[in-house]
Amino acid sequence: MLEKLVAEGIITDPKSPKGRLIQAAARLFRDKGYERTTVRDLAAEVGILSGSLFHHFKNKERILRAVMEEAILLNTESMKAALAEANTAEERVLALIKCELKSILGDTGAAMTVLVFEWRSLNEDSQKVILELRDIYEQLWLDALTEAKDEGLVVIEPFILRRLLTGALSWTVNWYDDSGEMDLDELARNALSLAIKHNI
Amino acid sequence: MLEKLVAEGIITDPKSPKGRLIQAAARLFRDKGYERTTVRDLAAEVGILSGSLFHHFKNKERILRAVMEEAILLNTESMKAALAEANTAEERVLALIKCELKSILGDTGAAMTVLVFEWRSLNEDSQKVILELRDIYEQLWLDALTEAKDEGLVVIEPFILRRLLTGALSWTVNWYDDSGEMDLDELARNALSLAIKHNI
DNA sequence: TACAATACCAAGCAAGCGCTTGGTTAGTCA
DNA sequence: TGACTAACCAAGCGCTTGCTTGGTATTGTA
Numbered sequence: 001m002l003e004k005l006v007a008e009g010i011i012t013d014p015k016s017p018k019g020r021l022i023q024a025a026a027r028l029f030r031d032k033g034y035e036r037t038t039v040r041d042l043a044a045e046v047g048i049l050s051g052s053l054f055h056h057f058k059n060k061e062r063i064l065r066a067v068m069e070e071a072i073l074l075n076t077e078s079m080k081a082a083l084a085e086a087n088t089a090e091e092r093v094l095a096l097i098k099c100e101l102k103s104i105l106g107d108t109g110a111a112m113t114v115l116v117f118e119w120r121s122l123n124e125d126s127q128k129v130i131l132e133l134r135d136i137y138e139q140l141w142l143d144a145l146t147e148a149k150d151e152g153l154v155v156i157e158p159f160i161l162r163r164l165l166t167g168a169l170s171w172t173v174n175w176y177d178d179s180g181e182m183d184l185d186e187l188a189r190n191a192l193s194l195a196i197k198h199n200i
Numbered sequence: 201m202l203e204k205l206v207a208e209g210i211i212t213d214p215k216s217p218k219g220r221l222i223q224a225a226a227r228l229f230r231d232k233g234y235e236r237t238t239v240r241d242l243a244a245e246v247g248i249l250s251g252s253l254f255h256h257f258k259n260k261e262r263i264l265r266a267v268m269e270e271a272i273l274l275n276t277e278s279m280k281a282a283l284a285e286a287n288t289a290e291e292r293v294l295a296l297i298k299c300e301l302k303s304i305l306g307d308t309g310a311a312m313t314v315l316v317f318e319w320r321s322l323n324e325d326s327q328k329v330i331l332e333l334r335d336i337y338e339q340l341w342l343d344a345l346t347e348a349k350d351e352g353l354v355v356i357e358p359f360i361l362r363r364l365l366t367g368a369l370s371w372t373v374n375w376y377d378d379s380g381e382m383d384l385d386e387l388a389r390n391a392l393s394l395a396i397k398h399n400i
Numbered sequence: 401t402a403c404a405a406t407a408c409c410a411a412g413c414a415a416g417c418g419c420t421t422g423g424t425t426a427g428t429c430a
Numbered sequence: 431t432g433a434c435t436a437a438c439c440a441a442g443c444g445c446t447t448g449c450t451t452g453g454t455a456t457t458g459t460a
Contacts, residue, residue: 033320
């Protein structure tokens with residue numbers, strides 16, 4: 001999946017200098033926030049001097065944009081893949097929940113957290129770019145939830161439900177501990193039970 | 201309620217210079233973020249020069265702390281009041297949801313948003329102080345949700361449910377528009393239906 | 401082996417930052 | 431009236447910030 005996107009030039013190779021910089025930026029932006037992270041912090045993290053960053057990106061904000069852009073592109077693809085393997089409406093909703101939780105709590109977690117919490121640090125142009133990518137991503141959610149609503153699995157309006165779920169899921173980054181008792185699948189089932197009325 | 205807390209010296213009078221500064225800081229910190237808000241921004245907002253801020257607070261971080269401290273104190277009191285008027289477990293959960301939504305989307309919304317999203321800008325000491333106040337606040341939630349679970353209204357473990365709800369509710373600040381079709385009561389009922397199994 | 405293109409260094413600039421200092425003004429109350 | 435205090439000004443200091451510039455290694459390709 002990742003290799004394919006790298007080969008297509010959609011995502012920067014994480015082993016390249018630029019790719020490693022994007023990864024490091026994601027971590028630092030999540031941990032310290034975009035504003036508190038200096039270009040010197042970023043450079044030190046990949047072992048270069050601060051001025052050398054600007055060989056890879058024209059300014060600091062573009063690094064943030066790259067982090068967000070690649071995160072959303074990658075996770076849109078993995079959601080599509082997960083949807084393709086689900087057979088019922090409920091399975092599709094659960095698949096999306098698992099996918100989003102994995103993206104938030106797993107390897108791309110840093111970037112996803114940045115995507116959610118550092119939005120306002122983007123300039124107008126960048127916001128437009130990311131927004132278009134988000135729309136594609138969100139449409140996958142809306143389609144699945146609308147289908148679930150049509151089948152009577154869900155009572156809340158799909159786009160309201162999605163927004164409530166967005167908050168609930170993205171907030172997990174602030175409390176969920178994957179070394180604790182509850183594994184990610186169980187967390188996903190709990191989240192599913194917010195959305196769907198089971199008859200147990 | 202507010203007058204009482206002001207009279208007791210728990211909350212700064214919002215009409216005093218210091219109180220107006222806290223209010224303005226809440227708005228600016230929400231809109232621009234703590235880091236992006238300069239002491240010059242803060243001072244200009246209340247019509248003084250930047251240096252004069254430090255007559256009221258020893259440093260910028262203490263302004264953030266004051267914003268958070270007063271927000272949580274005020275809203276803990278209003279939650280207690282709302283709970284006192286509810287008669288069943290379900291009513292109590294709904295009361296807390298409404299209360300939290302009001303605090304996020306109403307007058308204290310700026311401060312509550314700051315409380316949720318600017319946590320890491322507090323230093324260690326301040327985090328401890330605010331954490332103690334949060335514990336009191338969260339215990340009100342846990343008690344209500346535990347009661348609901350005991351009565352079979354809820355299937356998820358109370359402290360997991362609370363955390364999912366925290367995210368869902370606090371995220372509303374990013375999308376809910378009170379001039380739109382859905383009023384706050386309906387939003388609260390939607391949120392309640394995440395938590396509680398109805399037999400409708 | 402020539403030669404770009406890529407990746408980086410060394411040094412530092414201009415602007416903005418939080419905060420300090422010493423002093424002034426306006427209001428309160430004995 | 432005079433002592434006291436809360437609120438603020440005027441000026442600027444020391445530091446950090448994002449970013450620039452001109453040059454140098456390193457790498458891939460023919």
